[in-house]
Amino acid sequence: MGCALVCPCMHGTEDEGSASTSYFKNVSVHSEASSQGGSAASKGFQASSYSSGVEQRPTGAMIFTMAELSKGTANFSVSNKIGQGGFGMVYRGKLRDGRIVAIKRAKKDAFEQRLSVEFRTEVDMLSQVDHLNLVKLIGYLEENHERILVEEYVPNGNLREHLDGSFGGVLDMGTRLDIAIDIAHALTYLHLYADRPIIHRDVKSSNILLTETFRAKVADFGFSRVGPSTDVGATHVSTQVKGTAGYLDPEYLTTYQLNTKSDVYSFGILLVEIFTGRRPIELKRASDERVTVRWAFNKFVEGNVLDTLDPKLEKTPAAIGIMERIAELSFACSAPTKGDRPSMRKAAENLWEIRKDYLAADQREVSMTAKSASTNHRNSGTERTHDLCRM
Structure with a gap:
């Protein structure tokens, strides 16, 4: 892939700006304007028809009780907390069968409606995908004001x-x-x-x-x-x-x-x-x-x-x-x-x-380094032999 893939988007429409300035004009303006909201939905969010239709249990996803998840996290102990994001807290937990899992507990705040939609979206999406490089959904809980996702535990941070x-x-x-x-x-x-x-x-x-x-x-x-x-x-x-x-x-x-x-x-x-x-x-x-x-x-x-x-x-x-x-x-x-x-x-x-x-x-570098080291070792041995002969 050469420069031809980069250059077509360099429109020379700026009066005096360089190609790189033209390339990133919109990116910088909108990124900085969006930074106040961070990783959040816009205020005017409306649930899509796809997200709002998640009413039944997703295929293959387990439904957990609050008692199970409380026990598995030592009542959501701070010592089991492994992360925090826009959705809420993430805990390390242990299921009845011994599996170690990540338990994402949604926070309760003024954005409850938005978080509810995000929760249902994540449950729906994760329940229909299966790939080595995607986090796997194990199950969930949704009752009263609690919304919790149980996912595979990935132990090495982000x-x-x-x-x-x-x-x-x-x-x-x-x-x-x-x-x-x-x-x-x-x-x-x-x-x-x-x-x-x-x-x-x-x-x-x-x-x-x-x-x-x-x-x-x-x-x-x-x-x-x-x-x-x-x-x-x-x-x-x-x-x-x-x-x-x-x-x-x-x-x-x-x-x-x-x-x-x-x-x-x-x-x-x-x-x-x-x-x-x-x-x-x-x-x-x-x-x-x-x-x-x-x-x-x-x-x-x-x-x-x-x-x-x-x-x-x-x-x-x-x-x-x-x-x-x-x-x-x-x-x-x-x-x-x-x-x-x-x-x-x-x-x-x-x-x-x-x-x-x-x-x-x-690999070529490794081979060349090994060859060089071997040559140096042989030369060093030859020099020692010559020194002994001179003694």
């Missing part, structure tokens, strides 16, 4: 925590590529292979959970929406904006037209985040670095793409060799208009090729 170094280690380049591919596979499944196309709408690093072997699982389907029906030629669904500032598709923001390419945009932003280590919006940085994708794109145009590599990563020849291709894919996915973005399947295929070339180059 991607953002690892990029921040919260777990002490550094994700190497190979692991980051694997994580990006896992996410691409999950989104490809949602867009193409679920019973009906599903648009996640909140693809971001804190919604990517990692297993102990660093396999990625996409979580949090509270904002998800069924996509356009391709059998009738629909290209989008019209809906009010939901998502998180910094990851939101600028075209969706202005037109309220949602489609699978909106997830592709978020994935492009996430790719930039994975390989730079920076959050999409960093207000404490200099003004020209606050919107990470704009800063990264400017570096790319200047020919300084290596300056964007996470400083915690070693700049090996193998890593250097793929950075430009990763950048090209990231910017293609995050193009301002959906027509210039690849599908998730194409993005996944591209990542596979990048990963294959990276592993081959990395």
Whole structure:
């Protein structure tokens, strides 16, 4: 994938602005305007007909009692708390059969109606998907004012925590590529292979959970929406904006037209985040670095793409060799208009090729290093032999 995928969206419509300024004009304005709402629904939210129809028990999902969940979490003890989000608190729990699970308990506040819709959406969506890289729904509880989701426990925190170094280690380049591919596979499944196309709408690093072997699982389907029906030629669904500032598709923001390419945009932003280590919006940085994708794109145009590599990563020849291709894919996915973005399947295929070339180059480095070490060892032995002969 070359620059041709990036360049078509660089419209030269600005009087004096550069191509990069034109590229990110809408992104920066809308991201900053949306930051007050964060990862929340717009005030004028209305439940979709799809979400509001979740009245029956989803296929395969267990229904739990409050007594069971209270016992499994030691009455929702603080010691079992493992996270907190817009939906509410997340606890580590243990079921009667011994399984360790994640228990998401919705908060009770002024946004109860919105949270109820998000709860039903997540139950409905998770009950109809099954993929290695998607968090699995085990069951739920909905009674009186309590709404609780019981999901598989993913023990290794989320991607953002690892990029921040919260777990002490550094994700190497190979692991980051694997994580990006896992996410691409999950989104490809949602867009193409679920019973009906599903648009996640909140693809971001804190919604990517990692297993102990660093396999990625996409979580949090509270904002998800069924996509356009391709059998009738629909290209989008019209809906009010939901998502998180910094990851939101600028075209969706202005037109309220949602489609699978909106997830592709978020994935492009996430790719930039994975390989730079920076959050999409960093207000404490200099003004020209606050919107990470704009800063990264400017570096790319200047020919300084290596300056964007996470400083915690070693700049090996193998890593250097793929950075430009990763950048090209990231910017293609995050193009301002959906027509210039690849599908998730194409993005996944591209990542596979990048990963294959990276592993081959990395193996060559390992072989050359081993060969060099062996040669040095033999030379050292020869020198010692000559020294002994001279004695």
